[in-house]
Amino acid sequence: MPQSHLSTIALQVTSTNHLKQFHAHLIRNALHRHSFWVPRLIAFCTRFHAPPPYARRVFDSAHQPSVFAFTNMLRYYYKWGSNQEVLSLFDEMRQCNLKPDPYAYPILIKAAGKSAVLFHSELIKRGHDCGMYIRNALVNAYGSYGPIEAARQVFDEMTDRSVRDWNSIIWGYWNLGDEGEAKRLFDLMLDKNVVTWTTMVTGYSKMNDLESARRYFDRMPEKTVVSWNAMLSGYAQNGFTEEALSLFRQMVSVGVSPNETTWVTVISSCSSHGDPGFIDSVVKILEERGISMNPFVKTALLDSYAKCGRLEMARKIFNELGACRNLVAWNSMISSHTRTGDLISARELFDQMLEKDVVTWNTMIAGYAQNGQSALAIELFKQMINERGVMPNEVTVVSVISACGHLGALELGYWVMEFITANGVKLSMSAYSSLIYMYSRCGSMDEAKMIFYEMEKQDVVSHNALITGLAAHGNGIEALKFLRKMKDEGIEPDRITYIGVLTACSHSGMLEEGKKVFESIEAPDIDHYACMVDLLGRVGKLDEAKRMIEEMPMRPHAGIYGSLLNASRIHKRLDLGEFAANKLFELEPENSGNYILLSNMYASAGKWKNVDRIRKLMKTRGLMTTTGWSWVEHDRKMHKFTVGDRSHEKSVKIYSKLAELNRKLQGLGYVADKSNVSRDVEDEEKEEMVGTHSEKLAVAFGLLVSEPGTVIRVVKNIRICLDCHTAIKMISKLEEREIIVRDNNRFHHFKDNVCSCNDYW
């Protein structure tokens, strides 16, 4: 068959399936290894998104791949997104003693990204003439990955700047966030084209300035489908879903026909729209119009289904994608599982992946962190940085630092920050906020404040993180100070802010101030009421608190009665305590804390029959099995203890330290408080066990391993009991140590036989 005839057939190839038929045709004619056809077949693979194994087979079928074949294969991998493959194919090319042609260098420079300078210096060293393609690729690479000065230098040294070069340097400045220089160059430019205008639209979108983006969009002398897509994705990525969808409708009505990129944006907007029916209507349109779906469209569809909770549809598309599954499809599948809390399935997919990117790691790490598996989140982070190739980014920082905060792992947090700083990972606004959260959850409010002031600009989230921390530390005065500060600076407080401030007032007994804050809230919700009940109760105005519950405009939830019960305990109001507890036994029958609080109230009133009754109730409801634990960090590891625990390797030393402390305390007049109904032990064992409560073991261990004069930080999963509270208070004086215990939601700061917090069992 003559070559010209084959070329005519080749022109008719419009999809991967056609391509495969045509390929088979060539094989039958023994032409598939031909130096003319191999590069062309690879170009088809690039155009129709054929999967990598197929493209590689085509490439490998060449007897001796030509420079042309190599270049096309490099381009294929680049377009597919496998920069790593581009670079390793380049190595293969060198091993074949082939020199890259002028077309290969731009691809290599783009794929190298940050390392573009390596190719640049190689070109200079060889005295290679940097043609216009290469110069443009350099401006682009330096503009995208920095340093921008290098881009500018290449740009300035040119004597024949093309529109492309101008567009690239403008894009470089947008990438850096330098709106001024981008705009200056734009205004300076004489022959702007549609790409120049589109760059401005994208640039402003990147800066979250949608109004300016739209202004440029509306002023464009001409628009292509890419311009529309740029504006659409600007809206979509900034969360303006409605605007995106309405612009899409406008686009269709003026007769611009959407391409695959348009559909990708529209589909992803559907999933943030929240209406699960939306996606079906888009699919219907796609089917009616017979639109071919490339892997991007299919992946966007997969993600949308997953986000709407239709996992079976997502899985179906994932399977259909087969070899076309890219990283994004995998990542999306993983997050669809972590979203529903199915960490096992998520981890299975994660482990199956041969190639992972930073999003893959972040998805899994965040999955652990958000599902209460902080230790696993940190474990995976360690694995991530040990495996070369993937550098954590600001998103990773948020999850890992929050996990450290959750655990109270301060040393680990320092270590993470050291790594982040050493590797030049930039901190995002939310990373700063999670740092504030971490320091305050680790009991270090000074450092939390330091980070807060280090921020260029604080937002509502960072204020909330700080205020919530201050609340947990019982610092109402400062919490109010920061509320005023944010109002003065025009930052609108939200519901979280008010919960924090009210809690802080409550923990400091600031009734009048709290009332004023409460009255200033435009539409207080149930949690704000709960804070007020707590505040009134703590200062002893229990009847007023009960009245508030009766008169509030919504149905009280467990938090409301929980506050009342706690206040009844503090002020020894058995009647109200019984009332609140009975409500709680109905609302949350599984929460053993309520039973213990009531039972302890009976115990301190000497009503032992009632104590027995509650304990029996707990037993019949199967609530005696949960154990409390405490942990303390040493050498970036968490050392965990339960009551009477002897499993720690330093157990012998810990127990003798504890015995020594007990002797000294008794000498100072300490008597063990046994009124607390320990949930872990039977009566006969109780007397012995009180001395070995988990927080005491943790403190003893802390004293053994830490430097004199340093703070000992203990984290407990449930409330500290009165006995431990008394004992640790005395230990702080005896050993001249600052001891911080974080239980449920509060900090007990023990120093010199003092602790201002009286929330205990």
Added chain:
DNA sequence: TTAGGGTTAG
């Protein structure tokens, strides 16, 4: 065949 638009983590 070197410039602008696409899906995923928070």
